[in-house]
Amino acid sequence: MAAEDDQEGLLGLCRKHGLWLLADEVYERICYAGSAAPTILRRCGPEDAVIVVNSFSKSYCMTGWRLGWLVSREDLARKAGHLNEFIVSHAPSMAQRAGERRCGRGRAKSTPWWSG
Secondary structure (H helix, E strand, O other), rough: OOOOOHHHHHHHHHHHOOOEEEEEEEOOOOOOOOOOOOOOOHHHOOOOOEEEEEEEOOOOOOHHHEEEEEEEOOHHHHHHHHHHHOOOOOHHHHHHHHHHHHOOOOOOOOOOHHOO
């Protein structure tokens, strides 16, 4: 997990040198105490070359379903979509429906995993 100060530093470095920042936030909502991990999305602007990847596997107990998403600028997301088209056929419709249903419940305030 990158602390907020570290995220600011990484984002500044990427802005200075025109680099893309790929943030793997798959474990974002898993916390054993305190609040969830900070997301880079709270620090970047619409012009930043940031790609955040996430998954239903860990946070939503869908391990092995191979279903996830990314958040990015439209131009970067389109490029990622083209790349994905030739690497992965698609997620099974059952997994897509389960993920869709889970998203429909919204993102409640993060709580420790054991608190029910």
